[in-house]
Amino acid sequence: MPPPPLTGLGVAVRAEGVAAAYAGRMLGTLGAEVLWIEPPDGSPLRREPPFLPGGTSAIFAYCAAGARSRCCDLSREDGRRAATALLAQSDIFLDDTPLADRAALGLDEATIAARHPDLIHVSVLPFGAAGPKAGWKGADIIVQHAAGEGYLLPNGLSVELFPDRPPVKIHGHFGEMQGGIAAALGALAALRARGQVGGQYVDISSQDAMLAVGAFAIQRLGDGSVEHRVERSFRYGGVLACADGYVELLTLEQRQWDGLVALLGHPAWAQDRALADGLERSRRGPELNRHIRAWARVRKVADIVREGQAAGVPLARYYTPGDVVGDPHERARGLFSKVDVAGAGPLAMLASPFHFDGAALPLRAGPPVLPAEAPVA
Amino acid sequence: MTAPLSGIRIADFTVHNAGPFATHLLAQLGAEVIKVESAMRPDAFRKPHPVYGRMGPATFDQVSAGKRSVRINLKKPEGAALAKRLVALSDIAAESFRPGVMARLGLGYAALRAARPDLVMLSISSSGQTGPDAHFAGYAPLFGAWGGLGQMTGYPDGPPVEMRHVMDHTVGMNAAVAVLAALHRRTATGEGALVDVSARAVAASLLGEALLLAAAGTAPQRVGNAHPRMAPHGVYPAAGEDRWIAIAVASDSEWRALRDLVGDRALTAPRFETEAVRHAESATIDAVLAGWTARHEANALAARLQAAGIAAHASWTTPEIAADPHLRSCGAILAVTEPDGTGRAAVGVPVRLSKSSGSGIHRGTPRLGEDEDHVFGDLLGMGRDERQRLEADEIIY
Numbered sequence: 001m002p003p004p005p006l007t008g009l010g011v012a013v014r015a016e017g018v019a020a021a022y023a024g025r026m027l028g029t030l031g032a033e034v035l036w037i038e039p040p041d042g043s044p045l046r047r048e049p050p051f052l053p054g055g056t057s058a059i060f061a062y063c064a065a066g067a068r069s070r071c072c073d074l075s076r077e078d079g080r081r082a083a084t085a086l087l088a089q090s091d092i093f094l095d096d097t098p099l100a101d102r103a104a105l106g107l108d109e110a111t112i113a114a115r116h117p118d119l120i121h122v123s124v125l126p127f128g129a130a131g132p133k134a135g136w137k138g139a140d141i142i143v144q145h146a147a148g149e150g151y152l153l154p155n156g157l158s159v160e161l162f163p164d165r166p167p168v169k170i171h172g173h174f175g176e177m178q179g180g181i182a183a184a185l186g187a188l189a190a191l192r193a194r195g196q197v198g199g200q201y202v203d204i205s206s207q208d209a210m211l212a213v214g215a216f217a218i219q220r221l222g223d224g225s226v227e228h229r230v231e232r233s234f235r236y237g238g239v240l241a242c243a244d245g246y247v248e249l250l251t252l253e254q255r256q257w258d259g260l261v262a263l264l265g266h267p268a269w270a271q272d273r274a275l276a277d278g279l280e281r282s283r284r285g286p287e288l289n290r291h292i293r294a295w296a297r298v299r300k301v302a303d304i305v306r307e308g309q310a311a312g313v314p315l316a317r318y319y320t321p322g323d324v325v326g327d328p329h330e331r332a333r334g335l336f337s338k339v340d341v342a343g344a345g346p347l348a349m350l351a352s353p354f355h356f357d358g359a360a361l362p363l364r365a366g367p368p369v370l371p372a373e374a375p376v377a
Numbered sequence: 378m379t380a381p382l383s384g385i386r387i388a389d390f391t392v393h394n395a396g397p398f399a400t401h402l403l404a405q406l407g408a409e410v411i412k413v414e415s416a417m418r419p420d421a422f423r424k425p426h427p428v429y430g431r432m433g434p435a436t437f438d439q440v441s442a443g444k445r446s447v448r449i450n451l452k453k454p455e456g457a458a459l460a461k462r463l464v465a466l467s468d469i470a471a472e473s474f475r476p477g478v479m480a481r482l483g484l485g486y487a488a489l490r491a492a493r494p495d496l497v498m499l500s501i502s503s504s505g506q507t508g509p510d511a512h513f514a515g516y517a518p519l520f521g522a523w524g525g526l527g528q529m530t531g532y533p534d535g536p537p538v539e540m541r542h543v544m545d546h547t548v549g550m551n552a553a554v555a556v557l558a559a560l561h562r563r564t565a566t567g568e569g570a571l572v573d574v575s576a577r578a579v580a581a582s583l584l585g586e587a588l589l590l591a592a593a594g595t596a597p598q599r600v601g602n603a604h605p606r607m608a609p610h611g612v613y614p615a616a617g618e619d620r621w622i623a624i625a626v627a628s629d630s631e632w633r634a635l636r637d638l639v640g641d642r643a644l645t646a647p648r649f650e651t652e653a654v655r656h657a658e659s660a661t662i663d664a665v666l667a668g669w670t671a672r673h674e675a676n677a678l679a680a681r682l683q684a685a686g687i688a689a690h691a692s693w694t695t696p697e698i699a700a701d702p703h704l705r706s707c708g709a710i711l712a713v714t715e716p717d718g719t720g721r722a723a724v725g726v727p728v729r730l731s732k733s734s735g736s737g738i739h740r741g742t743p744r745l746g747e748d749e750d751h752v753f754g755d756l757l758g759m760g761r762d763e764r765q766r767l768e769a770d771e772i773i774y
Contacts, residue, residue, distance in 0.1 A: 002568045005558035026551075030558040049605040050586075052593050058586040109731075126688075128729070131703040137688035139625035141602060141610065146690040148698050150612070150623060154538045158531050166612040166621055167692060168538070168601050171529035172584050178727075181550045186728035188557035189406050192564075193381040193733045201731035208709040208727035213546035215398070215724045217695040218710065219439040222721025227695055232541065238518070239527075239536050246537050248522040252421070256514070309513055316519035318537045321591035324525040324581050329510040335578055336592070348592040350585045353578035354555045355505065357571050 004031025004361055009191075012037055012090040013067065014107070016044045018140070018173040019206050020096035020124040021063035022180025027092065027187065029352040029361050034067040035090070037083055039074070042370040054343015059173065061341050061367040065349055069368035074105040084115060092120045092187045099125065099134055109201050119199040120190045124183045126176075128205030138206060143175030147210035148217055155232040157239040163230060178213055179206025235285030239318075240296040246318040247301055249292070249308075254278065259311040263304075264295055334360030341366045380407025380735035385560070388460070388467040389413060389444065390451075390484075392420045394517065394542060395576055396473030396501045397440035398549030403469075403556065404443040405726035405736055411467070411752055412441065413460060414745060415450045415774055423745070438742045439723055440549075442713055446743035447752045450774045457483040459772060461492040462757055468563075469556060473501040476511045486571045495569040497559040501552050505575030515576065517544035524580025529587055532601050540580070547583065548576045608655040609635070612692060613667045615675035621692035622675045624666070624682065626655075634685040639669045708737055715741035749773065 009032040013024035021043075028034035036043065045060045052058050070086060073079035083106070087093055093116075095107055102108040109129075112121045123129045126138020127146070144150035145167075154168050169175075186202040193200070211218075217227045237249035251257045257278070261270045269291055274280045281288060296304065301317050308315035317323070324330060325348055333355070336348040352361040385408040389400045397412075397420070404410040414420050422437040449463075450456040461484070464470050470489050472479050479485050479500070486498050500506055503515030504523070513519075521527040521540030531538040552574045559570035581588060587597040604610040607625050609632075615622045626632050629650060636644045643665045648654045655662060670678060675691035682689035691697070699722045704710045708725040715721065725737055753759045753773070767773040 002562065002566065002570070005555075005562040005570065007562070008565070009561070026554060027558075030555070050590060050595075050597075052589065058589050062585040062589055128707065130729075131707060133683075133703065136683045136690075137625075137627070137686070138690075139604075139607070139610075139627065139688045141604075141612070141623045141625055142688050142690045145612065145621070145623040145692040148693050148695050149543055151621070151692045151694055152541075154531055154535075155541065156539050157536050158538045161535055162532060165532065166602065166614065168530070168532055169612070170538075170540070170543070171526055171599070172587060174526075174543075174583055177583055178547060178550070181547065181554060182727040184554045185402070185550060185557065185726075186730065188554060188561060189381040189728060190730055190733065191561060192557065193379075193730075196379075197732040200733065203729040203731070205707075205709070205727065205729075208704070208707070208725075209550075210543075211698065211704070211709055212402075212724045212727040213543045213550060215439045215546055216542045218699060218722050218724050221695050221699055222438070222723075234518075234539075239539055241536065246522075246528075248518045248527065248539055250516050250518055252516065312514060314514040314516060314519055316513075316515065316522040318522045318528045319525045320528050321525050321584065321587040321597050324523075325588055325591045329504060329508045330578070330581070332508040333505055333575065333578070335575075335581065336588075341589075341593075344593055347589060350578075350582055350588050353551060353575055353582045355507075355571075355573035355575075356555075356559070358507075358573070 001359065002357055005356060006031035009033065009092070010090040011035070011092045011094065012087055014095045014097060017096050018045070018059060018063060018176040019179030020094045020183065021045055022177045023094050023122070023124060023183035023187065024067060025063045025065065026181065026184040028066045029363065035086060036064060036067050036069040036368065037072050037086060038069055038370065040071050046370065052341055052344045056341050056343055056367065062349065064367040065339055066364045067368055069370065071371050080106045087116050087119060090119060091191065092122060094122045094124060094183060096124045099129055113199070113201065117198050118194065120187050120194065120202060121199065122183050122187050122202040122204060124179055124204045126206050128208060129203045140173045140175045141169050143179070143206045143210050144169050146207045147175065147214055149210060149214045152217065152227055152229045152232055155229050156234065159229050160233070167229060175210045176206055178209035179204055182209035182212070235282045236288040236292060240293060242296050242299055242301045242304060245301040247296065247304055248316045248318065250314050256313055257281065259313040263308050263311050263313055267291065337363035339363050339366035342369045379733065381730065381733045382407035383735065385409070385469065386467045387411065387469040387471055388464045390470065390472040391501065392473055393422055394440060394545035395548040396471060398546045399499065399501065399552035399556070400471050401440045401443065402550060402553045402726050405738060407735055410444040411463065411748070412444045412446050412743065413449050414446065415448050416745065417450060417774060419745060438715070441742045442723060443738045443740055444743055445748035445752060446745055447749050448746040448773050450772055451482045451484065453772055454483065455770065455772045459767070460484055461489065463752070464489050464496065465492040466756055467493065468560070469497045469499060471499040475514065476502050476506045490569065495563055495567055497556060497563060497570050497572065499552055499556050499572045499574065501548065501574045501576065503576050505578065506573045517541060520544050520548065520576040520580045523577035525584055525588065526580045529584055529597065529599050531599050533599050544580060548574065548579045551579045603659070606652065606656065608652065608659045609662050609666055611663060613670040615670055615678060615691065616673055620675050622670055622678055623690050623692055625688040627688060631687050635687050638681065638685055639666065641665050641669065711738050713738050713741050716744060
């Protein structure tokens, strides 16, 4: 079995927020050696709730798993020297220090480039390092709304039930994590070019990354249609309430519709020949949904999903986090690794969504405690 | 200076969204991406999808721009052989069929590796190539449901929310990262790789902290726009119909700045100096705050709040984003010209490099088979007679 793909790569991380931290996590789970450079009182991410039993921040534990940590007080000369020594051993540096604070800490683009000509220096900020909003503060909810997806949520059944409420964001740190994924992408793209151009500066904006994954709203604008959460519903299917939970139903292909009719037991309303046409089904979506919802409401999720998938109908249970952790499929694929988390003991933690060469990528360790190792002076 | 992936060639068998977006990002970073379809089985996204309530091709242009297009009928053995000739000249083969389809076509990893020993093969599927659910059919809202993201998103007293295209595209961006990691190893060791990306695992990876809480014995619940610590934190009405502003107050000093801007006596109670109290009484504070925000234009108010050190942004509509001069100037929004001369906006690769240039979209959506002279002629060295015969035999079809 070949080694994990980024074996031997050194990544230094200075992260206050999730985006830069998540980029480090991605590179680490792909095999890189990740080293957090933390202030003496630790990264602020260590203090973000919710906390695990024993007091470790769940989001810090998730993002820093497998990393090592060194404390460097960058407000002091010896701390800056220590950080310079650590960066000299690194291939990639991920940093989300606010732009205005960087020069005083020796972390500005010019200083880093002069001292470390082969380093890939990745700046990760909510609005990037250039432009009128470079100094603006962000948070996940800010990123989601600055990039347009926030305005478009909720959709489907949720907006149907609550049309007058404010838009609602995607759970957790979705927008910030897009910044992190883009930072990992940019870092590895720059690494590929290093042989030709040496190290370089990679400017990542979580707003841009979130906007990129929302691509189709921009695309459709070019088609002349402006998306809105109230209209952004599948004409039929979508979120269905069942007797004991929710399922998602989406039939895009004709054979999937045929499978759905079979799953429903070939009811009389579905025998209408006009419904053989996808366009007609689209036009009569609300009518179809009344039938489908009435059918689902008295049935159990597990039965619908089992019978539906067997009939080739795309159906999924809305899993709770506990369902995902206990899911036999994910267990079979090795999605979770048992790692030690201070105060909580060994916990199953999601490792990586990738398999390489037929095997899961395991986590090497839990998050580093503070101080994990003696401060570098 | 060149684009960072110049010199990398991708034989692209991906369909729908997640896979094509992965190779689209790599194309924007400079890779030559050759999209393989056939007239018999074009990418489903070249076709209209009435379930979306629209008859134009759904979203094909965004994820196909910048790619080359050839026709190969993979259903015929000679078609598979032709595909292998293309893979032999490629660094990466990418596909997003259901698990087992490529192997049935004679194009599984073992077969392609025989054609190209150091090949990086990317397979994207809803549940991964292995495991009891590997055969499941799925689209973005289903990945989001399986991964737990849908359940955790929405109003606390409402149903779960279906994830839309952002779910597909984050799968694609994740896959692009994994492919670059595999290329890095190939450079270091000469070894290719089989990269298996499970879309539902990507969805789950975006709530890893909630999964960890569940593993520790708690049951995380949907909280809507609330934050576990920050208060105020949410989406508030702004002046005008369906206008909103997102605000996140991260510290006591930011709270004091906000309180002073609002200038409402109801917010001056000393107990609100404490974050925990603000969090517990957020409904009271939010009602006052919403009354104030509703009197202000969203963009101007966001600028005022940011000037006072408070994280805020207008809830931007798509037309506002497309018109933003900064997003245009930095390449987050690109102007693309289609082969028929029409222009449209597209999103760029969200990576700005100081020394590499040439990233972005340099041509629009390819017509089916548009690049066969280059690919079959120049790259594979096929003569006119051979191509005509393969067309007559419905191999190039």
